[in-house]
Amino acid sequence: xxxxxxxxxxxxxxxxxxxxxxxxxxxxxxxxxxxxxxxxxxxxxxxxxxxxxxxxxxxxxxxxxxxxxxxxxxxxxxxxxxxxxxxxxxxxxxxxxxxxxxxxxxxxxxxxxxxxxxxxxxxxxxxxxxxxxxxxxxxxxxxxxxxxxxxxxxxxxxxxxxxxxxxxxxxxxxxxxxxxxxxxxxxxxxxxxxxxxxxxxxxxxxxxxxxxxxxxxxxxxxxxxxxxxxxxxx
Numbered sequence: 001x002x003x004x005x006x007x008x009x010x011x012x013x014x015x016x017x018x019x020x021x022x023x024x025x026x027x028x029x030x031x032x033x034x035x036x037x038x039x040x041x042x043x044x045x046x047x048x049x050x051x052x053x054x055x056x057x058x059x060x061x062x063x064x065x066x067x068x069x070x071x072x073x074x075x076x077x078x079x080x081x082x083x084x085x086x087x088x089x090x091x092x093x094x095x096x097x098x099x100x101x102x103x104x105x106x107x108x109x110x111x112x113x114x115x116x117x118x119x120x121x122x123x124x125x126x127x128x129x130x131x132x133x134x135x136x137x138x139x140x141x142x143x144x145x146x147x148x149x150x151x152x153x154x155x156x157x158x159x160x161x162x163x164x165x166x167x168x169x170x171x172x173x174x175x176x177x178x179x180x181x182x183x184x185x186x187x188x189x190x191x192x193x194x195x196x197x198x199x200x201x202x203x204x205x206x207x208x209x210x211x212x213x214x215x216x217x218x219x220x221x222x223x224x225x226x227x228x229x230x231x232x233x234x
Contacts, residue, residue: 005033008201008231010062011224012036012179012211017044018052024215025053031224034087036209038064047084054085062088062177062209066115071100078104078112086110088154088177093143095150102151111154111175114147116140116165119158119180137161145170159195159203166204181208183227197227201234 011032013021021041025032035053037046042065053059063086067074074091078101081089091101093114101112117126117140126136140161145168147155154175157165162176181200200208210227217223 005031006228006231007034007060008205008207009197009224009227010034010036010060010177010207010209011214012038012064012209013049013215014038014040014211015215016041018046018049021046021049022052024220025057025059027220028214028224029221031221031228032214033058034060034062034207036062036064036211039066050084050086060087062086062090062207064090066090066092067101068092068094068097071096074100075104078110080104082108082110088113090115090156093147093152093155095146098147098150098152112152113154113156113175113177114144114150114152116143116147116155116157116161119178137164141165141168144168148174154206159200159205159208162195162200162203162205175206176204177207177209178205179209181205181210183210183213183223183230197230198234201231 009032013024013035015021037050050061050063054061067077074097082105088111090113091097093116098114105112123136140157141164144155144165148170154177155165156177158180159178162178165171165176178200181197197208214220214223
């Protein structure tokens with residue numbers, strides 16, 4: 001019997017529909033135990049895929065919806081999502097959003113993860129969005145602290161900010177989940193703040209999300225195993 005896959009690696013199934021998502025999961029097999037399903041697949045049967053992977057294949061599921069709305073709407077949306085036995089769910093890190101999400105998740109085991117600043121953004125992007133001035137790393141740390149004080153079970157941040165977030169008193173016992181991780185030698189894609197799996201682990205990351213470097217590989221299973229090897233030897 002093979003040992004269970006290290007769930008610190010989460011594979012992002014950023015493809016349009018259930019059929020493609022399941023095809024990737026079947027290619028990867030037992031090399032991965034945790035999958036992320038995002039907003040891009042919501043209209044392509046994302047919840048159905050989450051349910052199938054969870055109930056029929058025993059996988060953990062991270063639903064990356066990044067909910068952001070008035071408190072009552074967020075609470076209702078999270079309560080509905082909790083019925084699908086999801087492990088992780090993202091919301092934006094504004095404290096009132098986090099508080100509402102935690103209310104909606106009450107009575108379930110679903111962890112609420114707060115998005116700090118998207119890893120595809122840089123300071124110029126934040127200026128365009130009228131986000132207050134300041135170093136992006138400092139803003140991530142500040143948003144993370146606010147979200148954790150509001151009750152978030154963890155935060156999403158880039159690997160470059162993981163050590164800063166881990167140093168927060170509020171981060172004790174909380175999860176740090178990071179996208180923007182690229183195995184050694186991989187293309188950056190649309191990510192601007194990245195690190196290798198080994199560096200992410202050293203900086204205090206609990207889970208890392210990797211998508212295209214795995215499912216676009218000629219052999220997705222081998223690509224996943226190579227990252228697992230990097231994690232194990234961090």
